[in-house]
Amino acid sequence: MKYCSSCGARVAFRIPPGDTLPRHVCEHCGTIHYQNPKVVVGALPVWEDKILLCRRAIEPRHGMWTLPAGFMENDETTAQAAARETLEEACARIEVGELYTLIDVPHISQVHIIYRARLLDLDFRAGEESLDVALFTEDEIPWEQIAFRSIAISLRHFFEDRRSGQWSVHTASLAPPPPEWR
Ligand SMILES: [Zn+2]
CATH class of the missing domain: 3.90.79.10 (Nucleoside Triphosphate Pyrophosphohydrolase)
Incomplete structure (x- = not known):
């Protein structure tokens, strides 16, 4: 994933606070895009x-x-x-x-x-x-x-x-x- 599906901004790939795995995180709107099986x-x-x-x-x-x-x-x-x-x-x-x-x-x-x-x-x-x-x-x-x-x-x-x-x-x-x- 490159862009946020909520706001269209570029996403980062990092571990959110309190989490244990890296996620696609939108720095603009704050949405965390979880990917699951x-x-x-x-x-x-x-x-x-x-x-x-x-x-x-x-x-x-x-x-x-x-x-x-x-x-x-x-x-x-x-x-x-x-x-x-x-x-x-x-x-x-x-x-x-x-x-x-x-x-x-x-x-x-x-x-x-x-x-x-x-x-x-x-x-x-x-x-x-x-x-x-x-x-x-x-x-x-x-x-x-x-x-x-x-x-x-x-x-x-x-x-x-x-x-x-x-x-x-x-x-x-x-x-x-x-x-x-x-
Ligand atoms: Zn966003």
């Missing part, structure tokens, strides 16, 4: 023994497969965000179920939250940000083409838990990927 929310929509995946039409990871997920908006709950993202990316209606995975991704200042969900009907199609939307059994999941680690982790837990019949919330904290994955 972003919340990404998604759904794991289930139909019989299949999972709904979307093939990305946007960067990053264009052409790869993911669960419907995206940045939470202001004035919505995490469950509403999961349903909204599923409607936007897969034009699909779901009943949002239990919280399933909560994954910290500190090196990019994100928190990823995935809910289990029940796909309500088969009337789905690719939304604006998807090239394709399809249902996959465990054997059909394109593991080499999954766009994000948090999504692959959520899918792997799902199939393990379904096999064992023991469902629980899973948490993880992701380290930066090795350079060859970037």
Whole structure:
């Protein structure tokens, strides 16, 4: 950030009195522009023994497969965000179920939250940000083409838990990927 979004003056980057971390501080109007992690929310929509995946039409990871997920908006709950993202990316209606995975991704200042969900009907199609939307059994999941680690982790837990019949919330904290994955 270079300029204050409140008054347009140049901002400084310094530790405000009483704080512990440097912030973008406007010397003109006094506004402190805090920057905090972003919340990404998604759904794991289930139909019989299949999972709904979307093939990305946007960067990053264009052409790869993911669960419907995206940045939470202001004035919505995490469950509403999961349903909204599923409607936007897969034009699909779901009943949002239990919280399933909560994954910290500190090196990019994100928190990823995935809910289990029940796909309500088969009337789905690719939304604006998807090239394709399809249902996959465990054997059909394109593991080499999954766009994000948090999504692959959520899918792997799902199939393990379904096999064992023991469902629980899973948490993880992701380290930066090795350079060859970037
Ligand atoms: Zn200002």
